[in-house]
Amino acid sequence: MIQKVIVLGSGSAGLLAALTLKRxxxxxxxxxxxxxxxxxIGVGEGSTPNFVxxxxxxxxxxxxxxYDMAKPTWKLGIRFKWGPRxxxxxxxxxxxxxxxxxxxxxxxxFCGETLDNASLSSALMGAGKAFIRKPNRSPEIQQWFSFHIENHNLVETLEAEANDARVRITDGRMSGAExxxxxxxxILLDDGRRLEADFFVDASGFRAELISGVLGEPFVSFDKxxxxxxxxxxxxxxGDEPILPYTTAEQMSSGWCWQIEHEHHVNRGYVxxxxxxxxxxxxxxxxxKNPKVPEEPRFVPFTAGHRRRPWVDNVFAIGNSAGFxxxxEATALMVVCNQSKALATILQQSTLEVSSSMRAMYNRLQDREWSLIRDFLGLHYKFNTALDTPFWQRCREETDLSGIQEVLDFYEENGPSVLIRHLLPDFVNDFGVEGFLVMLVGNRAPCRKxxxxxxxxLRKWQQRCSFLAKQAKTGVDVKEALGFTRQPNWRWEDEKN
Ligand SMILES: Cc1cc2nc3c(=O)[nH]c(=O)nc-3n(C[C@H](O)[C@H](O)[C@H](O)COP(=O)(O)OP(=O)(O)OC[C@H]3O[C@@H](n4cnc5c(N)ncnc54)[C@H](O)[C@@H]3O)c2cc1C
Structure with missing residues (x-):
């Protein structure tokens, strides 16, 4: 029976895993x-609603x-400066x-011409607002948002929470294992300490010290x-730039560039x-493109893919050590939350005695989750016809989407029918049918319908869009909304009776 757990690493993955388990x-x-x-790693600042x-x-x-410690701003989605539209x-x-x-x-x-104002969040994004305004002028904070958070603020906040939850934190470098x-x-530390446990969570980032270094579990690459x-x-x-209520993803000659909106900082990166x-x-x-970026660049190398089995024996890999x-689509924190939740649930259900079939089931689910993420991201590239550089030519010609070929064929014949969901019986993922349809319609993917x-x-649809645009225009932007939430009389939903 598992009684003692060691989590190797205190980046956002290790802290989220430890905190989830302890709570x-x-x-x-x-x-x-x-x-x-x-x-x-010090990067990783956008998220999805499952994180919240x-x-x-x-x-x-x-x-x-x-909100006080991590100082997040709200993100309603991603603006893609991308594709022929x-x-x-x-x-x-x-x-x-x-x-x-x-x-x-x-x-x-109805979105042949434009997707603008297709939903309330889309209208709010178009107007640069985060929330609609209530009659008392304060923001109506709905559920369709996530956060932008500076990585060091997130790590500090999670560490404070972990301390309160009585997670012990030990400094030392692991250099081997028995x-x-x-x-x-x-695990053996380089100062001679030996730390025993029944269960190990490998959250050591790209170093993957336990799952790869000790157990040698192979990596499945997404390079196709x-x-x-x-x-x-x-x-x-x-400076005086407004705080936008969304992440921007903008195509570049050989990849794309993100823009993440913090209260006092604008974060950019070219992938x-x-x-x-x-x-x-x-x-x-x-x-x-970004003349304000300092002259000293920071380069971060990475390899896309995942551990073939993220859970081997009594080692559970999470975060960058499990896959990347x-x-x-700011998927890392989303996946870390899914993995932490799955681990806590499995330990609970198995009354802390995990069977090999539980582990096998988890590994199968993870394999499926990673494949869908790979294909969803690949979809962003495959149908973007806007640029003709060698990079984008290669994306159009070579991006392997065989994992979702049936979905593409269906779309080509039937257009953005929501019935597409029936082709995807195992379609449990955080992008949903919505994500796939937005990418197909947004990029004007091939469609004969x-x-x-x-x-x-069409007139009714346009009236609806105009109504949403009007409602959004009088909304509350991020800066004003932050001001409201910092007033002494503000109450979050978990502070109300
Ligand atoms: C360019 C880039 C942009 C990104 N943007 C986003 C984003 O917008 N949204 C998002 O969700 N994610 C993003 N990510 C991913 C995100 O940064 C990570 O997934 C997330 O921060 C989790 O990292 P981690 O905790 O797995 O690893 P790390 O933060 O690298 O932590 C590793 C930990 O392991 C410890 N460790 C390692 N080896 C040893 C050892 N031998 N002994 C003791 N301790 C050890 C380290 O001390 C550290 O505490 C981005 C990643 C990159 C590369």
Missing amino acids: RLPQLDVEIVRDPDIGV HHLFNFVGIKRKRF GHFDYTFDQQLDKEYRELKVPNGF RNDNGIEA TLFCDRAVVGGWER FSSDMISDEEAFEEFRR VEPL EFKPDPKA
Whole structure:
């Protein structure tokens, strides 16, 4: 029976795993071991709504403390400056996975020209507002949002929460491990300490010290679908730029560039393919687009893919040690939350005695989750016809989407029908049918079905869009909303009776 757990690493993955375990299974003895000299990766600042849900509802972090310490801003979705339309928005509410009975066809068929104002979040994003305004002028904070958070603020906040939850944190560098029939018996630190546990969580980032270093579990590469392998990262102190309520993802000659909106800081990064552009050229292009970026670049290499089995014997890998894809959809924290939740649930269900079939089931689910993420990201690239550089030519010609070929064929014949969901019986993922439809319609993926709604229905759709745009225009922007939430009389939903 598992009583003692060691989590190796205290980046966002290790801290989220330790905190989730301790809060859901308080009887466990949970210890984090981390090496401050190695430090944390220090990037990873966008998220998805499941992250918010995980923090507040599954782990039980109090909203006021989180907002005070982590200083997040709200993100309603991603604005893609991408593809032949110039831009389209992927919001966290539903734009295209929806049909209004009186309009007779799903929303996507009305978006031949534009996706603007297709939902309330899309209208708010278009107006630069985070929330609609209540009659008392304060923001109506709905559920379709996630956060932008500076990585060091997130790590500090999670560490404070972990301390409060009685997770022990030990500094030291792991340099070896002792094995037994269950996997690992103890880890060895370079100062001679030996730390035993029944269960180990490998959250050691790209170093993957336990799952790869000790257990040798192979890595499944995504190099047939995703061609980027480096990022150059930079940012600047915010001047008079408005705080946008969304992440921007903008196509570049050999990849794409993110913009993440913090209260006092703008964070930019160019994700590129080193086969297509050198570091120097990438940095030059990045700075041309963002003259405020400092002259000293920081380059971060990465490999897209995942451990074949993230859970082997008594070692459970999480975060970058389990797998990684570029942050085009800010998936890392989303996956870490899913993994933490799954681990806590499995330990609970198995009364702390995990069977091999539980482990096998988890590994199968993870394999499926990673494949869907790979294919979803690949979809962003495959149908973007806007640029004709060697990188984008390669994306169009070579991106392997065989994993979702049936979905593409269906779309080509039937257009943005929400019935596409029935092709995907195992379609449990955080992007949903919505994400796939937005990417297909947004990029004008090949489709033989004409988007020709009945003129009366089209008029109704346009009236609906205008109504949402009008409602959004009088909304509350991020800066004003932050001001409201910092007033002494503000109460978060978990502070109300
Ligand atoms: C360019 C880029 C942009 C990204 N943007 C986003 C984003 O917008 N949204 C998002 O969700 N994610 C993003 N990510 C991913 C995100 O940064 C990570 O997934 C997330 O921060 C989790 O990292 P981690 O905890 O797995 O690893 P790390 O932060 O690297 O932590 C590793 C930990 O392991 C410890 N450690 C390692 N080896 C040893 C050892 N031998 N002994 C003791 N301790 C050890 C270290 O001390 C550290 O505490 C991005 C990643 C990259 C590369």
